[in-house]
Amino acid sequence: MTASLFAAEQGVGSKAIVLLHGFGGCHDVWREVISSLAPATHTLAYDLPGHGLSLDFPAAGPAKVAARAVLADLSERRLRRVHLVGHSMGGAVATLMALAEPGKVASLTLLAPGGIGQEINGPLLRRYAGAADRSEIRFCLAAMSGPSARPLDHTVDILWEMRGRPGQLEKLVEIAAAMTKDDRQGVIPHDRLDGLNIPVMVAWGTDDAVLPFTQAHDLPAHFHVHHVLEAGHMLAEEAPGLVAEIIRRNTNRRARLHRQKFAAAAS
Numbered sequence: 001m002t003a004s005l006f007a008a009e010q011g012v013g014s015k016a017i018v019l020l021h022g023f024g025g026c027h028d029v030w031r032e033v034i035s036s037l038a039p040a041t042h043t044l045a046y047d048l049p050g051h052g053l054s055l056d057f058p059a060a061g062p063a064k065v066a067a068r069a070v071l072a073d074l075s076e077r078r079l080r081r082v083h084l085v086g087h088s089m090g091g092a093v094a095t096l097m098a099l100a101e102p103g104k105v106a107s108l109t110l111l112a113p114g115g116i117g118q119e120i121n122g123p124l125l126r127r128y129a130g131a132a133d134r135s136e137i138r139f140c141l142a143a144m145s146g147p148s149a150r151p152l153d154h155t156v157d158i159l160w161e162m163r164g165r166p167g168q169l170e171k172l173v174e175i176a177a178a179m180t181k182d183d184r185q186g187v188i189p190h191d192r193l194d195g196l197n198i199p200v201m202v203a204w205g206t207d208d209a210v211l212p213f214t215q216a217h218d219l220p221a222h223f224h225v226h227h228v229l230e231a232g233h234m235l236a237e238e239a240p241g242l243v244a245e246i247i248r249r250n251t252n253r254r255a256r257l258h259r260q261k262f263a264a265a266a267s
Helices: 027-036 063-076 089-100 122-129 134-144 153-163 168-179 213-218 240-266
Strands: 006-010 016-020 042-047 082-087 105-111 200-205 224-228
Touching: 006 027, 016 027, 016 063, 016 089, 027 042, 027 153, 027 240, 042 063, 063 089, 082 089, 082 240, 089 105, 105 240, 122 134, 122 168, 134 153, 153 168, 200 213, 200 240, 213 224, 224 240
Parallel strands: 016 042, 016 082, 082 105, 105 200, 200 224
Antiparallel strands: 006 042
């Protein structure tokens, strides 16, 4: 597989679901979502370049680098067509992958995706990048979560362990500084999004303190947008069962359309 890029792979199903975490996360944040999917579901949860076990990936940081890296790794694995799921920064990566090689992408599920609007909570993300102990990580996660979010102790432990690797904190601080320069993020041109001819579902918490859910208002009309009431930015951690159901629905949409057409033709 692609050197210095890590993916946790499990399941043997014919449908491959690729999971891309947000900034400052790692593959393990998807654990509860994966356990809520069907037991045989084939999943690949990546550590994006500059994160976790992909810390040493060359030129890590920009979403474009991550998109190219994951696409190359999928080709090496001989996976011809996959369903992409991306959160925050991972959502921007997934979208860039779909735009770069649409033939490889069967569906796109985006959770509070980056790259949709310029507004971003730079101060909070930069504080999160430099969080070096459990209490500071917990504070940042709470600030990024909705008012009714459950305790995220397991996530705190995962992220604290990841940040204990030599060079990880420095890399996160570097990425956050570039990503939130002037407290604005880069935006994927909306006319390019309109050309995506695959099922696209977007879930966004109405209490997102990192990326305002109102950014979803300008998305193309054929994108299915699901507002998660009283949820914050950390959807996979706050509502893993709901996220799993959203993934199931979106990855089955094309199959249902084919069945409906077949039934109509036969009647």
